[in-house]
Amino acid sequence: MRIGLLGFGTVGKGVYELTSARADMQVVRVLCRRELQLPDAEVTHDFNDILNDESIDTVVEAIGGLHPAFEYVKAAIEAGKNVATANKAMMATYYDELLPLAQEKGVYLRCTASVGGGIGWLSELERVRRVEAVHYVGGIMNGTCNYILDAMARMDLSYEEALGRAQALGYAEADPSTDIDGIDTWHKLIVSANVAFGVSLDITGIPAAGIRNITKKDMDTFKKHGLLCKLISTGKYIDGVYAAYVQPTLIPLTDPEAAVPMNYNLITLAGDISGRQSFFGQGAGRYPTAYNVVQDCADFLSGRGFYCAYGKKVGVCNEEKYSYYVRGKVDSWLEENTEETWGKAIVTKPVSVQKMHDWLKANPDAFIAALPRKAL
Amino acid sequence: MRIGLLGFGTVGKGVYELTSARADMQVVRVLCRRELQLPDAEVTHDFNDILNDESIDTVVEAIGGLHPAFEYVKAAIEAGKNVATANKAMMATYYDELLPLAQEKGVYLRCTASVGGGIGWLSELERVRRVEAVHYVGGIMNGTCNYILDAMARMDLSYEEALGRAQALGYAEADPSTDIDGIDTWHKLIVSANVAFGVSLDITGIPAAGIRNITKKDMDTFKKHGLLCKLISTGKYIDGVYAAYVQPTLIPLTDPEAAVPMNYNLITLAGDISGRQSFFGQGAGRYPTAYNVVQDCADFLSGRGFYCAYGKKVGVCNEEKYSYYVRGKVDSWLEENTEETWGKAIVTKPVSVQKMHDWLKANPDAFIAALPRKAL
Numbered sequence: 001m002r003i004g005l006l007g008f009g010t011v012g013k014g015v016y017e018l019t020s021a022r023a024d025m026q027v028v029r030v031l032c033r034r035e036l037q038l039p040d041a042e043v044t045h046d047f048n049d050i051l052n053d054e055s056i057d058t059v060v061e062a063i064g065g066l067h068p069a070f071e072y073v074k075a076a077i078e079a080g081k082n083v084a085t086a087n088k089a090m091m092a093t094y095y096d097e098l099l100p101l102a103q104e105k106g107v108y109l110r111c112t113a114s115v116g117g118g119i120g121w122l123s124e125l126e127r128v129r130r131v132e133a134v135h136y137v138g139g140i141m142n143g144t145c146n147y148i149l150d151a152m153a154r155m156d157l158s159y160e161e162a163l164g165r166a167q168a169l170g171y172a173e174a175d176p177s178t179d180i181d182g183i184d185t186w187h188k189l190i191v192s193a194n195v196a197f198g199v200s201l202d203i204t205g206i207p208a209a210g211i212r213n214i215t216k217k218d219m220d221t222f223k224k225h226g227l228l229c230k231l232i233s234t235g236k237y238i239d240g241v242y243a244a245y246v247q248p249t250l251i252p253l254t255d256p257e258a259a260v261p262m263n264y265n266l267i268t269l270a271g272d273i274s275g276r277q278s279f280f281g282q283g284a285g286r287y288p289t290a291y292n293v294v295q296d297c298a299d300f301l302s303g304r305g306f307y308c309a310y311g312k313k314v315g316v317c318n319e320e321k322y323s324y325y326v327r328g329k330v331d332s333w334l335e336e337n338t339e340e341t342w343g344k345a346i347v348t349k350p351v352s353v354q355k356m357h358d359w360l361k362a363n364p365d366a367f368i369a370a371l372p373r374k375a376l
Numbered sequence: 377m378r379i380g381l382l383g384f385g386t387v388g389k390g391v392y393e394l395t396s397a398r399a400d401m402q403v404v405r406v407l408c409r410r411e412l413q414l415p416d417a418e419v420t421h422d423f424n425d426i427l428n429d430e431s432i433d434t435v436v437e438a439i440g441g442l443h444p445a446f447e448y449v450k451a452a453i454e455a456g457k458n459v460a461t462a463n464k465a466m467m468a469t470y471y472d473e474l475l476p477l478a479q480e481k482g483v484y485l486r487c488t489a490s491v492g493g494g495i496g497w498l499s500e501l502e503r504v505r506r507v508e509a510v511h512y513v514g515g516i517m518n519g520t521c522n523y524i525l526d527a528m529a530r531m532d533l534s535y536e537e538a539l540g541r542a543q544a545l546g547y548a549e550a551d552p553s554t555d556i557d558g559i560d561t562w563h564k565l566i567v568s569a570n571v572a573f574g575v576s577l578d579i580t581g582i583p584a585a586g587i588r589n590i591t592k593k594d595m596d597t598f599k600k601h602g603l604l605c606k607l608i609s610t611g612k613y614i615d616g617v618y619a620a621y622v623q624p625t626l627i628p629l630t631d632p633e634a635a636v637p638m639n640y641n642l643i644t645l646a647g648d649i650s651g652r653q654s655f656f657g658q659g660a661g662r663y664p665t666a667y668n669v670v671q672d673c674a675d676f677l678s679g680r681g682f683y684c685a686y687g688k689k690v691g692v693c694n695e696e697k698y699s700y701y702v703r704g705k706v707d708s709w710l711e712e713n714t715e716e717t718w719g720k721a722i723v724t725k726p727v728s729v730q731k732m733h734d735w736l737k738a739n740p741d742a743f744i745a746a747l748p749r750k751a752l
Contacts, residue, residue: 018507018649117650118647118649118650118651118653119650119653120500120503120504120653123503124496124500127496127499127671128496130671130674131394131667131670131671131674132667254635254637255635256635256636256637256656258635259630259631259632259634259635260632261630261632266656271494271667273394273494273663273664273666273667274493274494274495274657274663274664274667274668275494275657275658275661275663275664276657276658277494277495277496277655277656277657278655278656278657279653279654279655279656280632280642280653280654280655280656281650281651281652281653281654282651282652285651287649287650287651288649288650288651290649291507291508291647291649291650292650294507295503295506295507298506298507
């Protein structure tokens with residue numbers, strides 16, 4: 001396998017290093033803006049040098065972001081090259097364009113590193129689906145948020161202090177919006193649900209609430225009620241209905257998710273036969289992420305090119321009901337739906353995910369968290 | 377794929393049900409002692425009816441135990457049939473006979489259901505090894521012991537009460553020795569380490585201590601020190617040395633293992649590149665176990681017949697040191713190695729796993745548990 005590598009940042013450099021000692025795959029060209037000398041590969045500033053190199057059968061996309069990553073990947077597929085990528089934003093956004101295109105062109109497309117870093121999560125979903133249907137995916141998919149929430153709960157830090165520590169440790173970026181607003185989790189949920197259910201979910205109907213507005217006082221209140229706050233993604237396929245959403249969620253201390261420390265992930269699937277299985281590990285980092293990109297390339301070599309065939313585009317219906325902890329301006333809708341008061345916040349009667357997130361959109365300074373429900 | 381199914385108990389019946397709706401594999405003959413009528417398969421009391429049926433390409437062994445399971449599996453391999461099994465005792469005991477034989481005969485042999493029930497644990501080790509070396513496997517591999525220890529810790533039950541509940545719930549057998557003496561965990565550790573490290577460990581050097589002698593008073597003492605007791609398996613390959621052992625282990629409440637409730641498993645691997653990953657799920661049960669047997673058959677169909685090539689037979693060296701909680705008759709060796717006293721028990725200075733387990737063998741009424749050490 002001759003690889004054209006797009007990007008030489010954290011993940012790209014990792015892929016270059018991990019493949020350099022392998023006999024079955026080698027990076028032969030690298031697209032990189034910086035000046036760079038590599039012993040085993042030619043470095044170029046021009047994507048066309050990779051696109052037009054017919055000896056390159058596989059493109060590893062490690063630029064990140066939507067553009068020009070999407071255009072490069074699309075062009076590579078159209079040119080008949082396999083693509084392995086860690087780019088969850090691109091895969092979540094263009095899933096229903098890229099996957100059919102790859103199948104039409106007879107090339108492979110995988111993105112195992114895009115969810116769970118070094119965890120073999122998407123590849124396991126692929127394996128599971130050979131024998132059973134999956135009706136649930138979700139859990140803690142973002143290490144940055146988990147680090148912040150864990151630090152607030154265990155070290156009694158304010159949100160700002162916890163975020164500062166996460167940034168100092170390299171777990172959060174200077175602009176942490178993608179993580180703390182739940183966008184990263186949202187991307188990962190979409191890709192996971194698409195693979196698990198064999199569909200292409202209409203992403204416009206999938207809401208995400210983040211942790212940007214959480215305070216130490218919220219945390220103290222949760223603690224008083226024996227609860228912990230985690231950012232949880234949920235994807236379900238039950239009785240023909242798809243549901244998908246991301247939201248801060250209060251969980252009892254006995255839940256497996258409660259024991260997830262630092263920047264770790266705990267991602268869960270529930271299969272109709274095998275039951276509930278969870279995967280625990282670091283969901284990011286150069287080598288874990290690069291490792292799963294190399295695993296995808298190894299899968300290409302053994303003829304496993306897709307997780308599943310492209311499935312039909314389907315809408316989600318988030319009519320499931322939770323009681324929500326809500327701290328924000330109490331308007332008439334909220335007043336109508338108030339069940340009790342927790343400090344300066346209220347707890348709602350059971351309301352649908354859809355309605356709660358609609359309210360949140362109109363009240364962006366508020367903080368919401370779903371209360372515990374019965375186990376799956 | 378035409379399957380000859382050996383045994384129609386919990387797992388066998390599950391395999392029959394799960395395959396009955398599939399187009400790519402079907403159970404055509406079933407070996408069963410009882411009188412039985414099946415719509416889609418012939419039932420026989422005679423193994424030779426399966427062995428001599430040339431249309432049968434795959435044997436699923438679901439009898440359990442060493443004999444005659446081993447003889448049947450060996451004969452099936454010699455007759456050129458693939459074998460999928462959930463039998464950890466057989467695979468641990470005869471690994472270095474069955475695996476080379478299958479490779480020599482050009483047939484497949486898998487046993488994914490033998491460790492972790494429905495968790496894709498052995499198959500994930502196979503995947504991991506394509507890209508990196510594994511240097512650690514282990515964790516909570518036995519749901520019965522975890523149920524008992526969890527019930528004692530959380531419900532304040534005596535050992536006898538907890539065992540009684542496990543038996544009432546079907547998590548423990550009438551004679552629970554295989555589980556509580558750590559033998560089941562020992563089998564699972566051996567199979568896991570063999571696959572993870574690509575070797576055949578000399579099982580005679582691998583010690584197992586169980587939980588038979590633990591008491592409520594021990595538990596109270598652990599609680600006082602902020603610790604929980606779990607039955608933990610450990611397999612390591614570090615600096616060219618293999619280590620493997622099973623022992624009750626005291627862990628801080630913040631460890632992921634501490635959050636494992638009921639009869640769940642938490643099994644961990646550490647790879648050189650991807651780092652630490654854990655797998656959480658129910659480690660037993662009809663459908664999870666049968667599910668992974670069917671997964672093995674699906675792997676046969678796609679040409680994945682072994683986790684890894686048979687590796688050389690190697691010895692283990694358990695010179696790693698722990699401090700141990702020991703409650704038992706204090707002889708001169710124990711007195712020499714006593715560091716402090718915890719209630720009626722002592723805590724040793726760091727002593728090697730080998731020495732501690734040698735002592736335990738001479739003092740079978742004692743209870744030992746390793747104290748927490750630094751993280752991996």
